[in-house]
Amino acid sequence: MNRRRRGRVSAAITLACAFAVLSAPGAGLLSQAYAAPGPTASPPAVAPPPVELPPGVSQSDIAPSGSAAPSLDDVRKEIEALYRKAASATDAYNLADERAKKQSAEVVGLTEDIVKGQVRLDDLKKQAGAAARAQYRGGGLPPEAELMLTGDPQLLLDGVGRARQGQKATRDLIAELSRTQEDLKTYTADAGTRWQELEANRAKKEKAKKEITKQIAAAEKLESSLAEKDRARLTQLEKDAAATAQSAWLGSGALQEINRTASAQGRKAIEFATAQIGKPYVWGAEGPGSYDCSGLTMKAWAAGGRPIPRTSQEQWRLLPRVGVKDMRPGDLIIYFQDASHVGMYIGNGKIVHSPRPGRQVTVTGAGSMRILGVVRPDL
Incomplete structure (x- = not known):
């Protein structure tokens, strides 16, 4: 084989090898590797170190399952949320306590009214009994009949006046007796209603108290279990967040x-x-x-x-x-x-x-x- 022919064969083999390499998997990557260089990728940002969670506090207490480890600012926000819930429960407790005090005083007042009313009712019943006994001693005749049997005109006139007074007194006595009985029924019903409301507000107080205790205990557990350096950082984060909010408020022109x-x-x-x-x-x-x-x-x-x-x-x-x-x-x-x-x-x-x-x-x-x-x- 002459030299020219050997050269053509060598070139053909080289070209075939090149086609084989370019058509193989990953050839695109290979070609890209030798393409014109593009912009250099920036290095990944370095995340701040997560807060140290000691035994007794898990990541799930702060961040949802599968999410990144919580930062100290996440912890700060969670503590704030817990204290906010405690504050709402405190308002519910204070309101229930205020209403319970008021209703308790009302129950006491109504009870006193019931006792006074019962004493008055007993007194009126005694008066009614005395009037009935007086009529019995008169032979059971009404005052009008007794007057008609007298032979003295002056006594008759005097007796008529007294009879009318007695009739009015009797009517007033019966009316007052009826009012007292109705008042007692009203006082008793009101006292029962107030008592039920009192018990309901006592139950609300106890429920709110449990919620307050629960939220404060969770916040205190989370805060106290932090490492000492994290507690110091947490305090500073709280101050920084308050200062940022205050600056934004002042910057809005609210105080102008x-x-x-x-x-x-x-x-x-x-x-x-x-x-x-x-x-x-x-x-x-x-x-x-x-x-x-x-x-x-x-x-x-x-x-x-x-x-x-x-x-x-x-x-x-x-x-x-x-x-x-x-x-x-x-x-x-x-x-x-x-x-x-x-x-x-x-x-x-x-x-x-x-x-x-x-x-x-x-x-x-x-x-x-x-x-x-x-x-x-x-x-």
Whole structure:
């Protein structure tokens, strides 16, 4: 075979091998590998280290099954949610407690009325019995017949007057006896109704108490079981979240038109509330050593000379409302969609409030939580 022929055969073999390689699986990848270089892929972002969960707290307590390990901010939000649920249950407890106290007083009052009515009824029955015995002693004749038998005209006239008085007294006695009997029936029925309502509110109190205890225990377990470094970071995250919300609220221009001064009663309420700074939050507490959020505002406005409802939800429902742009120091700011928290506005974008279990009465930004609205007790 001459040299030229051997060259053609070698070229044909080389071309056949090339076609075989390009048609084989993965050939596209091979060709891409030698294509013009594209943009270099950026390295994957490094996620922040997950929070350390010690024994007794699992990932499922914070994040759904299959999701990534919870961050400390996830833990913060979960703790806040638990305390929010406890706050709602606290409002339910306080309302049931308030109603139970009122109904208990009503039951006592009705019971006293029943006793008085029974004494009066017994007295009226004695009077009716005495009248019947007097008639019996007169031979059973009615007073009119006895008068007709007298022969003295003057005695007859005097007797007619007395008979009429006696008839009226008898009619009045019978009418009062009937009214007393009806009153006793009404008092007894009302007392029964109030007692049933009292028992229902006692049951609501117990249910709310169990819910409060459950939510607070879950939050405290989660918070206390964190590593010490995570607890410190958690506290800072809470402050950062509040500061961010306050900055956003101030940045919205919410305070631009708020330059009003407190009323005389409002100043007294503020003086009382700020004097409680540092005292611990205790659910259901109304002072003097501890307060929940609405217990503080209720007592503060009582000191200002204006009684207001016990719970934040009732304060929102029953007190006059004003716009945020129209609020003045002493007004109450109601927070969250369920009206489960309340603080007192003290001016300069600040409130005094009793935050939650594990915290004390303090001053914070009025916009650090989601505002539902504003009410004014002395409007």
